[in-house]
Amino acid sequence: MKFLKAAFFLLALPVVLVLLWWVSTMVNPTFFVPSPGELVGTFFDTWFGERFTNDLLPSLGRLSLGIIGSVVVGVGLGLLIGSFRPLRQLLEPLLEFFRAIPPPVLLPLLMIVMGVNWRMQVFVIIFGSLWPVLLNTVEGVRATDEVQRDTARSYGLGRMARLRYLILPAAAPQILTGVRQSLSIALILMVISELFYTSSGLGFTIVQFQRNFAIPEMWSGILLLGLIGLALAVLFRYVERYILRWYHGLREVQRES
Amino acid sequence: MTALLNTVSEVRRLRRRTSSSPQAALLGAAGVVGFLVLWELVSRLGLVDSRFVPPASDVLVRFGQYVVDRAFWRDVGDTMLSWSLGLLIAVVAATVLGFLIGSSRFLERLTHSTIEFLRPVPSVALIPLAVLLFGVKIQAGLLLIVYAAFWQVLLQVIYGAKDVDPVADATARSYGLSRFQRIRYVMWPTALPYLMTGIRLAAAVALILAITAELIIGTPGLGKQIAETREGGAITSMYALILATGLIGVAINLVVRFFERRTLRWHTSVRMEVAG
Numbered sequence: 001m002k003f004l005k006a007a008f009f010l011l012a013l014p015v016v017l018v019l020l021w022w023v024s025t026m027v028n029p030t031f032f033v034p035s036p037g038e039l040v041g042t043f044f045d046t047w048f049g050e051r052f053t054n055d056l057l058p059s060l061g062r063l064s065l066g067i068i069g070s071v072v073v074g075v076g077l078g079l080l081i082g083s084f085r086p087l088r089q090l091l092e093p094l095l096e097f098f099r100a101i102p103p104p105v106l107l108p109l110l111m112i113v114m115g116v117n118w119r120m121q122v123f124v125i126i127f128g129s130l131w132p133v134l135l136n137t138v139e140g141v142r143a144t145d146e147v148q149r150d151t152a153r154s155y156g157l158g159r160m161a162r163l164r165y166l167i168l169p170a171a172a173p174q175i176l177t178g179v180r181q182s183l184s185i186a187l188i189l190m191v192i193s194e195l196f197y198t199s200s201g202l203g204f205t206i207v208q209f210q211r212n213f214a215i216p217e218m219w220s221g222i223l224l225l226g227l228i229g230l231a232l233a234v235l236f237r238y239v240e241r242y243i244l245r246w247y248h249g250l251r252e253v254q255r256e257s
Numbered sequence: 258m259t260a261l262l263n264t265v266s267e268v269r270r271l272r273r274r275t276s277s278s279p280q281a282a283l284l285g286a287a288g289v290v291g292f293l294v295l296w297e298l299v300s301r302l303g304l305v306d307s308r309f310v311p312p313a314s315d316v317l318v319r320f321g322q323y324v325v326d327r328a329f330w331r332d333v334g335d336t337m338l339s340w341s342l343g344l345l346i347a348v349v350a351a352t353v354l355g356f357l358i359g360s361s362r363f364l365e366r367l368t369h370s371t372i373e374f375l376r377p378v379p380s381v382a383l384i385p386l387a388v389l390l391f392g393v394k395i396q397a398g399l400l401l402i403v404y405a406a407f408w409q410v411l412l413q414v415i416y417g418a419k420d421v422d423p424v425a426d427a428t429a430r431s432y433g434l435s436r437f438q439r440i441r442y443v444m445w446p447t448a449l450p451y452l453m454t455g456i457r458l459a460a461a462v463a464l465i466l467a468i469t470a471e472l473i474i475g476t477p478g479l480g481k482q483i484a485e486t487r488e489g490g491a492i493t494s495m496y497a498l499i500l501a502t503g504l505i506g507v508a509i510n511l512v513v514r515f516f517e518r519r520t521l522r523w524h525t526s527v528r529m530e531v532a533g
C-alpha cells in the first residue's frame with residue numbers, strides 16, 4: 001500500500017502531462033511539436049547511432065574534464081586563498097568581479113585568442129564554472145571553527161594534517177554547495193561552446209536540426225540535454241550524500257536534541 | 258560547554274571582522290590596482306601577445322569612451338530590460354506557485370518528481386526552440402531567462418513555505434485566522450528569507466541568460482555588441498564590453514544584497530550581522 005502510494009505520487013502528474021500532450025497533438029497536430037511517440041522514436045534513431053560516438057561522447061568528455069578541472073582548481077586555489085587572511089583580503093574584490101562576469105561573454109574572446117578547438121572548449125568550461133567552487137571554498141575555510149583550529153594546532157597537528165582532518169571536512173558542505181552551482185554553469189557552457197565554428201558536439205547538432213527545420217530531432221536534442229542535466233543532478237546527490245554522510249547525521253542529531 | 262565555546266568563537270569572529278574592515282578595504286583596493294598594473298606590464302613588455310591582451314590602460318580608455326557613448330547605454334538598457342522583465346515574470350510566477358505547492362503536503366508530493374525532472378534541463382537547450390518561435394525578438398531571450406530563473410525561486414519558496422513552525426501554524430489556527438491570514442502572517446514571514454535567497458540566485462542566473470541570448474540568438478543588447486566586436490576583430494572594445502558586463506554583474510549583486518538586508522531587517526540572521 002505504501003509502495004503504491006509512492007508510485008502514485010511519483011508518476012501521477014508526469015502521466016497526466018504526457019497524456020495531455022499526446023491528446024493535444026492528436027486533436028490539433030502542429031508542425032512545431034511532435035507527439036510523444038514520435039519524439040521517443042526519433043530520440044533513439046537520432047542519438048543511438050553514429051552520433052553517439054561522434055557528438056555525444058566528445059561533448060560529455062569535455063564536460064567531465066571541465067567539471068573536474070574547475071573543482072580541482074577551485075578547491076586548490078580556495079584552500080590557498082582562504083588559509084591566508086591578507087591574501088584573501090587582497091583578492092576578494094577581484095574574485096567577486098570575476099565571478100560576476102557572465103561566463104558566456106568569454107567565449108568570443110577565447111575563440112580569438114585560442115582558436116576553436118577542444119582545449120578552448122574545456123578551458124571556457126573551467127574558467128566559467130570555477131568561481132562558485134573557489135569562493136565557497138574560501139568562505140568555508142574562513143568559517144572553520146576557531147576553537148577547533150586552535151585545538152588542532154596546540155595538539156601539534158602539522159599543516160597537512162590540519163588541512164586533511166580539519167579544514168577540508170569543515171569546508172566540505174560549503175564546497176559542495178559551490179560545486180552544485182558549477183554543474184549547471186558547466187552544462188550551459190558545454191552547449192554554447194559548441195555553437196560557433198564547430199562541426200560536432202551536442203550544441204552544434206541541435207542548432208543544425210533547428211536550422212534545417214528538423215523539428216522532432218531538435219526536440220530529441222532538448223530531451224537529451226535535459227536527461228544529461230538530470231543525470232548530473234542525481235550523480236551529484238549520491239556523491240554529496242557519500243562525502244557528507246557525517247554531516248547529515250550530525251544535523252539530524254542536532255535537530256532532535 | 259560546546260555552546261559556550263561556540264559563543265566564544267562567534268564573538269571572536271565578529272570582533273575580528275569589525276577590527277579588520279578598513280584594512281581589508283585597503284588591501285582589496287591594492288589587489289585591484291596591482292592586477293591592473295600587472296596586466297599593463299605583461300602586455301606592454303610583450304610577455305603576452307598584445308594583439309590578444311591589449312594593455313589595461315587601452316581597455317580602460319575604451320571603456321571610458323563607451324561610458325559617454327549613447328549607443329552603449331541603449332545596449333545596456335536593452336540588456337537590463339530583458340533581465341528585469343524576465344526576472345519579474347519568473348519571481349511572480351514562482352512565488353505564487355511555490356506558496357500553492359508548499360502549503361499543501363499533497364501538492365508537494367504530487368509535483369515533486371515533475372519539478373525534479375524539469376529543473377536540471379539547461380535553459381540553453383531551449384535556444385533552438387526560442388529561435389524557432391520568436392526569431393531575434395526579445396521574447397526569445399525572455400523564454401530562456403524566465404525558464405532559468407523560475408526554478409531557482411520556486412524551489413526556495415517551496416522550502417520556505419514548508420519550513421513553517423507547526424506550533425505557530427497551530428496557534429494561528431486556534432486563534433481563528435483564515436487561510437489567507439495564515440498565509441499573510443505565518444507563512445509569508447517564514448518564507449521571505451528563502452524567497453530572497455531565491456531572488457538573489459535568480460538575478461545572477463538571469464543576467465547570464467540575458468547576455469547569452471544576445472550573444473547567440475542576436476537579440477539586441479550588450480551580448481550582441483560583443484559578438485559584433487568579435488566579427489570586427491575589435492579586441493580592445495571586446496575587453497571593454499566584458500568589463501562592462503562584469504560591472505553590471507557586481508552592481509546587480511550589490512543591489513540585490515542591499516534589498517535583501519532591508520527587507521529582512523527584522524530577521525535574526527541580519528540583526529546578528531548588524532550587531533557585529
